[in-house]
Amino acid sequence: MNYIINGFVEAFRLLLSFDPEITQIVLLSLFVSFSSTLYATIIGVPFGILLGITNFRGKQIVSRFLYTFMSFPPVVIGLFTALFLARSGPFGQFKLMYTPTAMIIAQTILVTPVIMGIVFNNATNSGYEVVLTGKTLGAGKRDTLILLITELKGTIMIALVTGFGRAISEVGAVMIVGGNIRGFTRVMTTFIAMNNNMGQYSTAIAMGIILMTISFITNSILYKYIIGDTNEYRD
Amino acid sequence: MNIETKNLIKTYNDDAVLNLTRDYNHLFFESGKINGILGPNGSGKTTLMKIMAGLISKTSGDVLYDGHPGNNDTPLDITYSSHRPTLFSRSVYENIAYPLKIRKYPKDQIQRIVTELLNEFELSDIQDHNAKKLSGGESQKTALARALSFSPKVIFLDEPTANIDPKNIKLMETALLKRKQLHNLTVIIITHNLSQAFRICDNLTFLDQGVCLYSGPPQGLIESSNPIIHDFISFNTLSNTEFQLKS
């Protein structure tokens, strides 16, 4: 029990000293997860909307696949990405293994289905109505797309924040493709895992507190958006 | 613009939802008139409207616009307002202005048109409110104002005044009648409100279970000997004072 308390005390001391290594690790984590969320949004939102508003054969099957991929284990994604990026793999010549780029690639693969799934679900439910209404008012293809994006804005925000949350908190994928290399690919989650393994609890706890704070902030934004939205639907 | 249907059929999964091929197989919705569509729930009224508005496809038969066949899409001069309209999550003003914005009307013209509409529909006080936060009556009025903003030639309305208070019903009917008189607007309206049907409609079409049992002047509906129509009318309260043909 004692060492848990000591751990927290040490943690706060460490936090307040603004250690440059810790700062670099936090910034790298944010960079990797922000980037992958951004790319995942660019891919996932248009496709999610498109698939959502179209009624095509096999839509049921596609949505099943999509919802399954939303909760794919990060470590498995890391494993498969590593197989492709390894020197002996098909993309070996790009020397991507153990780089932040590889981590971004893996996390983008992880987050895209999440964003796509949330947008798809909402577009299926309410997107169709929006398209139809637009049609009755004379909206062409481009107008309809813009209309959809603005109407689904709330959903897109929720998807983004959810995706980011998933990215910043996973450890499996970034560990495998990144290698937790000091100064290059060490992020918050791999740092915590490593310090736990080494028995350095206070350092692990310190980073854990930082990670939870960031998580809290992003979820607060999400909360604000959801709460904001529900207010608008009240009669 | 007149709209006609000839031998129209619509099937969903081998079920004939609409089969207008027997008596009254040629429906004629007159230009510049208010055409009412009546019938019990599930009789195919909404399906018929959606086909004519180009929102869903027909299985067989013809739909003619001023004598010409359509192209499976919504012609630009036609608009449709559904039973529970989808308003955009922006202000009432922005909703009404939307059709004008996408048609690239100049800004001052948009302002003029929208302000007039806001006044006409008594929405000026709430023009900045989020359209998703409106009461039933306010949303219906906003939807109607939005649909009429670009002066369409034809408007399809699916129970636009269901659950609305009498004052607002009168307001909306007046708006339609005014445009019918001044701009020759063709209105095709589904209603369950018999007194409304007799109050504003120039002709009525009666559907039951996908089949048309009558299409013609309102008087003819009352005098019809068809037992289904008879039952339908007697179920709806009709007092003598409410009973008036359109003026």
Added chain:
Amino acid sequence: MKKKLTVFLVIIFVCALALSFAGCTTTEKALEPGSNGEIILATTTSTQDSGLLEVILPAFESKTGIAVKVVAVGTGKAIEMGTNGEADVLLVHARAQEDKFMADGLGVERFDVMYNDFVVLGPTADPAQVKANASADAVKAFTAIAAVPSTFVSRDDKSGTNTKELQIWKAANITPEGDWYVRTGTGMGETLTVTNEKLGYTLADRATYANMKDTLTGLEVVCEGDPLLLNPYGVITVSPTINAQINADGAKAFADWIVSPEGQKLIGSYEINGDQVFTPSATQK
């Protein structure tokens, strides 16, 4: 109002992105003293956890301008990385596997680098009486532990430590099996934590133990000094014939440096809490 909030958030997002990008690139540059390429060094978790590399690598990096990316994995994985050419140079402590690696033609050169030693740790109560009867005899200690049987925690991960542990069991003619033999399948640090929780026995490298001593309040050294417990390290440069991405020159530069007088001196000067942990052992040419 909602529009303002969205714009505000987008700005924050973009700022954060830019800031973090700036943050990580500048730090990267700081650690890359001149760009003379980089090498991937595959080593074991216990080597990394000992803290040695953090001390000696900067000297190499500033001398040659080559950045060293240290990937710390289990010995098995490190060897495998060498086999597949995923690493340029290996620093491991599993002689049998190292020799096989060289015999298979997968490495260019192999040198002795240094050695540290293993210790047997046990609970203060010492139910197997190791301290009394086998304080410098590893085989005897293991036999005593299995005889009770007392809890023994094994890494069970084909690491150098695990290989040594199995070597001792074999020498004692014992196949460890049963509820008393706990397999963690993880690194040294975690295995030590588990041993401390269970108040059992385990085999550990001295460096990791020294680093974690303060948290391992239930354990102490019960057997040490046996020549069998010596843990020699080798450095191997991976053969560039395996794939086109191997930095053979960088690997050679590293291997040459770590066995050079300068590298060896640094190794010998590394201390944990005042104690030397590694003994340099490269044969000077």
